[in-house]
Amino acid sequence: MSIRRPPPAERAASRRIVAAFLTGAAGAVGFAVTYVLGGDTRWEGVTLSVAFAGLAVGLSQWGRHLVPTGGYVEEHEGFAPPPFEQTMTTRALTAPDSPVRRRGLLAALGLALTALGAAALFPLRSLLPFDRVRPVRARTDTPWGPGVRLVDAGGRPLRPQDVPADTMVGVFPEGHVDAGDGPAFAVRLEPGRFSRQPSGGHLDGLAVWSLLCTHAGCPVRLYLRGTGRLLCPCHQSSFDLLADARPVAGPAARPLPGLPIEVGPDGFLRAAGDFTGPPGAGFWSRP
Structure with missing residues (x-):
């Protein structure tokens, strides 16, 4: 089975998504650095906003341009999806050209989430009573x-x-x-x-x-x-x-x-x- 090369529009969307996730990661790193160097609340707010904005833009672009959509309406809740929807979903998740399996996008998303999670540990350290006699x-x-x-x-x-x-x-x-x-x-x-x-x-x-x-x-x-x-x-x-x-x-x-x-x-x-x-x-x- 030959792997379909994504069209130019999808490749351009992938680049924008990666750029957004990397921007989010940079914002998270900037927040951590600002906190360690003294904690200027203005710059902490700016860097944290950049981190969340990068994640939000990347995820919204991913869902808008790379995830298949359609105007499908179910008559009643609880019925199983029609076979063609199941087939389409399976292909979207498992096919070699599936956007979910694109390593570059997943790696960028993982980096952004990891950086944001690590940055959140810095203010958490200030709340933990490691030194009660300080x-x-x-x-x-x-x-x-x-x-x-x-x-x-x-x-x-x-x-x-x-x-x-x-x-x-x-x-x-x-x-x-x-x-x-x-x-x-x-x-x-x-x-x-x-x-x-x-x-x-x-x-x-x-x-x-x-x-x-x-x-x-x-x-x-x-x-x-x-x-x-x-x-x-x-x-x-x-x-x-x-x-x-x-x-x-x-x-x-x-x-x-x-x-x-x-x-x-x-x-x-x-x-x-x-x-x-x-x-x-x-x-x-x-x-």
Whole structure:
């Protein structure tokens, strides 16, 4: 039995279908790459649209141009198809020139579906609890560490004399001024007034604590000079810096984590380690 060569119209349709499936596969790969590189939602939407559009166009073209159609009407549901319809269907599915058996089309469709399925696994990974302690670890590991210099908002390194007596100065880890869990503040108090030593220690009264309130993570910026008290403007939690920044009013339940500091060989203030506890909202520490 000789194999019938498809007419030019069918060959052109086959090429369009393959191109559509390959476009869908490229869109799926682009979605996966965009997700891995940071997840820009605009480009994720574009690439995912291209993936589904490629599949939709390829399948619609396949059904329109390569699958036999006819105006056949059955009198009643449930009757078996007429013999000529059965013969036509069998030929369409099993004949050597059947569009269903064209390897190029099936391979392109398989590639598009496989690429789309693989791309769907990337966002699925974010939903699975492979690491249940990740939020706690993320709050525990901050940009602070031994040797990291304390800088102001402009990135200028600070010396001990840059923190006047009874004055609050915002400080940040050098190179990570914009880090969300890095903001801290330095304040110089009279060492003899401490009823509880700062958890991070102090240098002749100079101590550093996290700037993030342990209730909801708001910045505690209101310092009441002379009292050693620090107030959170969001929910009015108050912290006593003379007692290691423990909360004395409001909903906060944890003291502000302290930051151990030292003076480096260059005379600038440096961290001697990370915060003594997770900075920010207290619910991150709950099991």
